[in-house]
Amino acid sequence: MNLTGNWSYPTAIRFGAGRIKEIAEACAAAGISKPLLVTDRGLAGLPITQTTLDHLEAAGLGRAIYSEVDPNPTEANLGAGVEAFRMGGHDGVIAFGGGSGLDLAKMVAFMAGQTRPVWDFEDIGDWWTRADADAIAPNIAVPTTAGTGSEVGRASVLTNSATHEKKIIFHPKVLPSVVIADPELTVGMPKAITAGTGMDAFAHCFEAFCSPHYHPMSQGIALEGMRLVKENLPRAYEVADDLEARAHMMSAAMMGATAFQKGLGAIHAISHPIGALYNTHHGTTNAVVMQAVLDFNRDAIADRLAMAGAYLGIEGGFDGFRAFVGDLNATLGIPKSLAEMGVTDPDRAAILEGALKDPSCGGNPVEMTRENTADLIDAVT
Numbered sequence: 001m002n003l004t005g006n007w008s009y010p011t012a013i014r015f016g017a018g019r020i021k022e023i024a025e026a027c028a029a030a031g032i033s034k035p036l037l038v039t040d041r042g043l044a045g046l047p048i049t050q051t052t053l054d055h056l057e058a059a060g061l062g063r064a065i066y067s068e069v070d071p072n073p074t075e076a077n078l079g080a081g082v083e084a085f086r087m088g089g090h091d092g093v094i095a096f097g098g099g100s101g102l103d104l105a106k107m108v109a110f111m112a113g114q115t116r117p118v119w120d121f122e123d124i125g126d127w128w129t130r131a132d133a134d135a136i137a138p139n140i141a142v143p144t145t146a147g148t149g150s151e152v153g154r155a156s157v158l159t160n161s162a163t164h165e166k167k168i169i170f171h172p173k174v175l176p177s178v179v180i181a182d183p184e185l186t187v188g189m190p191k192a193i194t195a196g197t198g199m200d201a202f203a204h205c206f207e208a209f210c211s212p213h214y215h216p217m218s219q220g221i222a223l224e225g226m227r228l229v230k231e232n233l234p235r236a237y238e239v240a241d242d243l244e245a246r247a248h249m250m251s252a253a254m255m256g257a258t259a260f261q262k263g264l265g266a267i268h269a270i271s272h273p274i275g276a277l278y279n280t281h282h283g284t285t286n287a288v289v290m291q292a293v294l295d296f297n298r299d300a301i302a303d304r305l306a307m308a309g310a311y312l313g314i315e316g317g318f319d320g321f322r323a324f325v326g327d328l329n330a331t332l333g334i335p336k337s338l339a340e341m342g343v344t345d346p347d348r349a350a351i352l353e354g355a356l357k358d359p360s361c362g363g364n365p366v367e368m369t370r371e372n373t374a375d376l377i378d379a380v381t
Helices: 019-030 047-058 075-087 099-111 191-210 216-238 243-262 266-278 282-312 317-331 348-357 359-363 370-380
Strands: 012-015 035-038 064-066 092-097 139-143 155-160 165-170 178-181
Touching (some): 012 019, 012 243, 019 139, 019 178, 035 047, 047 092, 099 155, 155 266, 178 243, 191 266, 191 317, 191 359, 216 243, 216 282, 282 370, 348 370
Parallel strands (some): 092 139
Antiparallel strands (some): 155 165
16 A cells, blocks of 8 residues: 555634624635625525625625526636626635535636636646746635535636536635535525535545545545434435534535545546536436446445444445445435436447546546446446
């Protein structure tokens, strides 16, 4: 085993119900005096967003908002957001929403002072060093879902609208300066979004746990994150205002995004191109393909999952863990296949090419080849 790695961990987190009231204090801590709140169209007019803007306005910070964010945000969304940031004379960003809003908002803060195109900063080698670090604006993250964990991430996923490829853009200073994790903001999520985002958190923890790379801190975080999802996602799904369950899910989401510094795998490698091509919900897509990926990796992960099962209270080794995932999906109303999601005639060749290019491949316990990945795609469609 190669016992080497590059490790980094999250930022200042203000966790707890009602803490959105501290948004002005968070801006002060981050050195932001004229923030632009970036969110998605669906959230823009909701009470939680308007209340947040009220807090900002009352503190003399204005109430500027940009909300032209697609479910799988693109460089066009980014360009318009950067223009809004510059035209408004803003000095920082409040990233407000689910994974799409958070990812796009972090990119607005990142790109507002850059002169090169965003694709020059893809997470390849040391491309991040091309950026002018001094020109990156600070950002504060306020998640309203419990799934992606983008609030503690140093990267964003952006879809290239010309090639229909999802790209990961990375820079250490993309990490939010402050996170406000307030479970009250997640109470209004539709059940399908609670399910999909929650399974995204589980996928992050599961794939990090199974990754062959060396990162024992992430390994422990991933295991506890899976436990929190197992015990709390069904509760949050059934009872919208169960704040205890929703708080634990917010923790699990941040834990998953912290843990996947250890690596992701075939779940994400497959779901990224599917989402880019067919605009499917990312977390739900992860859940749909999860059992097929379990089968794909069985020989490499069976012993590890037996160990996890002992901690999680799942009996039966690998088969028991696989059955647990199927039962959890069923409880949450997750579709059983891509066809049930509405992707009835997928372009298997395009999905294959996208999957093999995806950086998540490198963390999969079994090497992803053209042949076995094609079989995996067949299994999920």
